[in-house]
Amino acid sequence: xxxxxxxxxxxxxxxxxxxxxxxxxxxxxxxxxxxxxxxxxxxxxxxxxxxxxxxxxxxxxxxxxxxxxxxxxxxxxxxxxxxxxxxxxxxxxxxxxxxxxxxxxxxxxxxxxxxxxxxxxxxxxxxxxxxxxxxxxxxxxxxxxxxxxxxxxxxxxxxxxxxxxxxxxxxxxxxxxxxxxxxxxxxxxxxxxxxxxxxxxxxxxxxxxxxxxxxxxxxxxxxxxxxxxxxxxxxxxxxxxxxx
Numbered sequence: 001x002x003x004x005x006x007x008x009x010x011x012x013x014x015x016x017x018x019x020x021x022x023x024x025x026x027x028x029x030x031x032x033x034x035x036x037x038x039x040x041x042x043x044x045x046x047x048x049x050x051x052x053x054x055x056x057x058x059x060x061x062x063x064x065x066x067x068x069x070x071x072x073x074x075x076x077x078x079x080x081x082x083x084x085x086x087x088x089x090x091x092x093x094x095x096x097x098x099x100x101x102x103x104x105x106x107x108x109x110x111x112x113x114x115x116x117x118x119x120x121x122x123x124x125x126x127x128x129x130x131x132x133x134x135x136x137x138x139x140x141x142x143x144x145x146x147x148x149x150x151x152x153x154x155x156x157x158x159x160x161x162x163x164x165x166x167x168x169x170x171x172x173x174x175x176x177x178x179x180x181x182x183x184x185x186x187x188x189x190x191x192x193x194x195x196x197x198x199x200x201x202x203x204x205x206x207x208x209x210x211x212x213x214x215x216x217x218x219x220x221x222x223x224x225x226x227x228x229x230x231x232x233x234x235x236x237x238x239x240x241x242x243x244x
Contacts, residue, residue, distance in 0.1 A: 015180055022172050023053055025158070029140055029170050030059050036139030038062040040131065041090055043078055044203055045181050046144025046173055048190050051086055053172070061142070064091040064134045068126040069100065070205035074194045085191050093134045095126045112208060116226055119208070126205070138167055145171045148178055149202070150219040 006014075030037045039054065041047040041063050054061050065079060083090055103111070103125050112119035135141055145156045158174045161167075173181070185192060195203055199211030201218035212221040 015183060018176065018180060019053075019184065022176075023057055025170070025172050026050075026053055026142070027057050027059070029142075029159075029168070030054070030057075030061060033140040033168075036137065037142065038064060038135060038138045038140070039142040040134075040144075041065045041082075042144065042203075043075055043082060043193055044144065045185055045190075045192065045196075046146060048082065048192070049181060049184050050142060050144055050172065051082070051088065052184075052188055052190055055086055055088070062091065062138075063088060064093055066127055066130050066134070067092045067094045068130075068205050069094060070126065070207060072195060072203070072206045072209075075203065078191070078193050081191055091134070093130050095130050099125050099129065110207060112223070113225065119223055119226070132165065135165055135167065141165070141167055141169045143169060143171055144173055146173050146176050146181070148176070150217060152219070 039047070039050055039061050041051065043065065051063065067076075079090060079092070082088075103121060107114070107118055107121070112122045141162070145153055147154050147156050156171055156174050158171055160169045160171075162169045184190075193200075193203055195211075199213075200209060200221060201212045201216075202222055203209055204222055208223050210221045210224055212218060
């Protein structure tokens with residue numbers, strides 16, 4: 001690892017300051033939208049850290065999870081574990097049966113293997129459309145995007161305006177490194193998705209997610225059959241519309 005030129009104690013101090021800055025950011029924005037803030041929970045470390053930070057501030061924020069109908073069994077079991085650990089109720093939102101039926105009758109149950117367009121259609125029906133429903137009436141959407149997650153997300157801003165959803169989107173962990181995230185999880189003994197220990201770095205639907213090799217791009221395990229290119233589902237298409 002390349003030397004940063006600062007001591008371990010200084011790194012710990014900087015990490016502590018980053019946590020406090022993130023708490024201040026969350027506290028201020030949630031106070032601006034006390035009845036209209038929502039956190040989307042993917043059950044990956046970013047979401048777990050955000051729940052922990054919000055709970056540590058004594059704030060009540062609606063938390064929701066998108067149950068696509070194709071998740072790993074481990075993911076659904078972990079959802080219950082997270083609720084019990086934090087003492088929170090996480091809303092579960094599913095795609096509309098008629099929309100899924102219309103899609104699968106025309107394209108097949110595993111249409112995503114047939115090409116990028118079919119995969120994006122599946123993501124749209126099972127994730128994007130559901131998230132839009134879950135966010136109706138919401139003024140502030142809190143999400144766990146980080147610049148360190150992938151090259152596609154390397155320019156993610158902390159605060160953006162989503163013109164399609166007409167709301168403010170907050171990425172409180174945008175500047176957090178992988179080490180910042182793992183240290184917070186370990187220091188606070190937070191629960192971790194069981195598939196992470198099996199090499200899954202970015203966990204989505206079961207048919208569309210595989211483990212990655214050490215030092216491989218975390219997003220390489222998502223829709224791997226598509227090869228290179230942008231590995232997104234369409235949920236975060238408005239990240240370029242800056243507020244600050």
